[in-house]
Amino acid sequence: MYKNHRFLFVFIPLLFHFSASEIILTTISLMGGLAGGWYNWNAIKDNTLCRYMECCNDRSIPYNIDKLKESLSESMFGQPLANELINILGAHKEAVMDENKGNKKALVISLHGWSGVGKNYASNMIADAIYTKGMDSKYVKLFMGSKDFGCNDLERKKQELITTLNNMVKKCPKSLIIFDEIHHMCPSVLDAIKPMFDHYKAVDGVDYRNSIFVFISNIGGNEISSHLLDLYEQGVQRNDVEFHNFEPIIRRVAYFQGGFEKAGAIAQHLIDHYIPFLPLEQHHVEMCARAGFRKHGIYEPTEEMMFDAMSVITYGPSENQPIFANNGCKRFTRHIPYVVKKHKEKKEDRKKKEL
Numbered sequence: 001m002y003k004n005h006r007f008l009f010v011f012i013p014l015l016f017h018f019s020a021s022e023i024i025l026t027t028i029s030l031m032g033g034l035a036g037g038w039y040n041w042n043a044i045k046d047n048t049l050c051r052y053m054e055c056c057n058d059r060s061i062p063y064n065i066d067k068l069k070e071s072l073s074e075s076m077f078g079q080p081l082a083n084e085l086i087n088i089l090g091a092h093k094e095a096v097m098d099e100n101k102g103n104k105k106a107l108v109i110s111l112h113g114w115s116g117v118g119k120n121y122a123s124n125m126i127a128d129a130i131y132t133k134g135m136d137s138k139y140v141k142l143f144m145g146s147k148d149f150g151c152n153d154l155e156r157k158k159q160e161l162i163t164t165l166n167n168m169v170k171k172c173p174k175s176l177i178i179f180d181e182i183h184h185m186c187p188s189v190l191d192a193i194k195p196m197f198d199h200y201k202a203v204d205g206v207d208y209r210n211s212i213f214v215f216i217s218n219i220g221g222n223e224i225s226s227h228l229l230d231l232y233e234q235g236v237q238r239n240d241v242e243f244h245n246f247e248p249i250i251r252r253v254a255y256f257q258g259g260f261e262k263a264g265a266i267a268q269h270l271i272d273h274y275i276p277f278l279p280l281e282q283h284h285v286e287m288c289a290r291a292g293f294r295k296h297g298i299y300e301p302t303e304e305m306m307f308d309a310m311s312v313i314t315y316g317p318s319e320n321q322p323i324f325a326n327n328g329c330k331r332f333t334r335h336i337p338y339v340v341k342k343h344k345e346k347k348e349d350r351k352k353k354e355l
Helices: 002-017 020-035 041-047 065-075 078-098 119-130 145-149 154-173 221-233 246-252 282-294 303-310 332-354
Strands: 107-112 140-144 176-180 210-216 273-276 314-316 319-324
Touching: 065 078, 065 119, 078 119, 078 273, 107 119, 107 246, 119 176, 119 210, 119 314, 140 145, 140 154, 145 154, 221 246, 221 314, 221 319, 246 273, 282 303, 282 319, 282 332, 303 332
Parallel strands: 107 210, 107 273, 140 176, 176 210
Antiparallel strands: 314 319
């Protein structure tokens, strides 16, 4: 009986967060449970506190794979293998939700390719699909290359990283940890956390098997581009490429560069999926431009607007092979708003002259 009284002192302040009808219904339900000797804090929290704040439950972490599928379909251009994220995360979700299946280790995905081809975009889509708050979720943590893991005072940074991740995943096993710009990260950082995505039930008493690690890097971009050209010459179509066409190349190159250098995660095959983001061709970049215009309410950009938008794109890998956009769609982030503003003012000037 003492436990029930103690619980009331915790619960009563929460009632102020509810409407009158919610207070009545929730109180009746909880008092009935207490009277019967029922005391399930998780169930109580899900129906009270977690209705108004983010919690590590299905409401805040819905794993909406259909949303991921829709986002990739609408906003990811020219990346056939990025669509495999749907199956990868779908399988992970099934194991998270079904104790009989159960994940044997954390899911580790490594995204590789040139700048501007959609790697960061894909990581944002993953977060938006899994978490109601997307990248703003407290269960998502983003680390940035040399900014967080330059080589100065590295041992302290490693210990802080271990502590941060242990505390985060202890609070929510279904956490997402993203390491961006690994090509700028000091080597050996990944080895410090390698046990977290190895085949262990617990690390420092924390179970990481339902967590997700995403690595993002430009490493391998040139090699992916070169090998794609070779596949084209062999008659392979872009939409027919497979992981096995690129994974050995990415693994070999990554093992000697940046934060991946001599990493045990690569040597011991702890990275589950290497996803190559292919260099974009002109028609893919045009699709990016049109998507950028749509975000500004322009659904039918004029030829002149498209010309201005595309004017910042250069092609390679050489002047003799102007096949791939050197910077993908990255330059559109700031350039499209400028083009929209420019042509809006031109249109207004023409109207003034007509008057």
